[in-house]
Amino acid sequence: MATDLRAAATPIANEFVRQHVSGSDPAVGDRLAPVETFEVAVRIVHLCAAALGGERSVADFPSVRGARIALQGKPVAEAVEWLRSLERVVTDHVLAESVLDLDVIRAVVARVGELFDELCTHELESFSSTYEELSSWHSRVSTDLLSCLVAGLPVDATTVNNHARVLNINPHQSFRAFAAYHDPPPSPQHRARARRRVLEVLWRHDPRREALIRDRDGMLLALVPVDRDGPGLVELFRRMLAEEPGQALFMSAGEPGESLVAAGHSCRQALSALEIAVYRGLRGQLTQCTEVILEVLLAHNRWVSNRIIDTRISQLVEKPHLVETLRVYIQCDMALQRTAEELVVHPNTVAYRLRQIATLTGRDMRRITDISDLNVALMALDAVEMRRDQEQGRTDLRARLFA
Structure with missing residues (x-):
């Protein structure tokens, strides 16, 4: 049988090429057959013959298509389908040409099957190794691209666009950044579950998977194409956050950028809005940058924040009970009774504290313009406190994401 297979290598390879590569038309099969495919088929048939004669195994046979299929981005099945097609052609030849008894034929077919199983395993290992290397490389390129955009440094449009095309992304469409953070840190199981839900959304x-994603330590930043059919991502994420495990997440969104090169501001806005959401405890919500735009501006301009605090509420900073009373008074729409209920104190106590605040700040606690001015000062105070927490390593989300 080994001698017969070796002699029939050329006809078997031709038949394989006709069926698997060139179609079923025998008149044009040989003319259209790729030489490389034919030569590989001949080598494998000779390998089968050698294996039946006990001469060699597939250990020394190099991978033919596994790595190539991975590099081309094709499904893993294509790495072995061609081998299974060749196996059927070889088996058909053995069954059609053999004059051996049934037990010998069974043994030969079983040995051929084992050999092709080994070949398939070899191709799959080559595919997996190349795919992992390619995925790691894509991940590095994606991370470098996101890191560059987040940093806010001047970027070369040509370089960004070239990197995007390498990742099979159209850089000339509109992109919008979304960020998610799980706090307190979850168990690995809960983290995996939350991450899976975010990625599902x-x-x-984005079924074409053109999003740039950075995921680390319970935090995720995604720069996603905007122009897609169906509900927008804001609506999809809000539906997700209304369910478990979304209720344990902080989420934010930046404003869309007209292209990938211009989308860096969206990443920075999303991360800033996320920092503010975490600081304010807005768990289970999606905070858009436009909803906290004043806080974002104050957080990124420390001099302005400090000057607002110094000129408006510097006399209150060392009196936490007055700061808290002012904050609750504003949140309760300047309603004295509601403020007292929230603070669990007597309304007269609230009135007394408000008079103290008015004396120290020189503001009229009944005037909307004065109250609005004090509210901005409280936002500036929060921004300074948030930055202080970041400098002490407690809430520096950007460093955590790209460290």
Whole structure:
């Protein structure tokens, strides 16, 4: 049988090429057959013959298509389908040409099957190794691209666009950044579950998978194409956050950028809005940058924040009970009774504290313009406190994401 297979290598290879590569038309099969495919088929048939004669195994046979299929981005099945097609052609030849008894034929077919199993395993290992290397490289390129955009440094449009095309992304469409953070840190199981839910929403919105994603330590930043059919991502994420495990997440969104090169501001806005959401305890919500735009501006301009505090509420900073009373008074729409209920104190106590605040700040606690001015000062105070927490390593989300 080994001698017969070796002699029939050329006809078997031709038949394989006709069926697997060139179609079923025998008149044009040989003429259209790729030489490389034919030569590989001949080598494998000779390998089968050698294996039947006990001469060699597939250990020394190099991978033919596994790595190539991975590099081309094709499904893993294509790495072995061609081998299974060749196996059927070889088996058909053995069954059609053999004059051996049934037990010998069974043994030969079983040995051929084992050999092709080994070949398939070899191709799959080559595919997996190349795919992992390619995925790691894509991840590095994606991370470098996101890191560059987040940093806010001047970027070369040509370089960004070239990197995007390498990742199979159209850089000339509109992109919008979304960020998610799980706090307190969850167990690995809960983290994996929350991450899976976020990615499910992303891929539902972006089936072409053109999003740039950075995921680390319970935090995720995604720069996602905006122009897609169906509900927008804001609506999809809000539906997700209304369910478990979304209620344990902080989420934010930046404003869309007209292209990938211009989308860096959206990343920075999303991360800033996320920092503010975490500081304010807005768990289970999606905070858009436009909803906290004043806080974002104050957080990124420390001199302005400090000057607002110094000129408006510097006399209150060392009196936490007055700061808290002012904050609750504003949140309760300047309603004295509601403020007292929130603070669990007597209304007269609230009135006394408000008179103290008015005396120290020189503001009229009944005037909307004065109250608005004090509210901005409280936002500036929060921004300074948030930055202080970041400098002490407690809430520096950007460093955590790109460290």
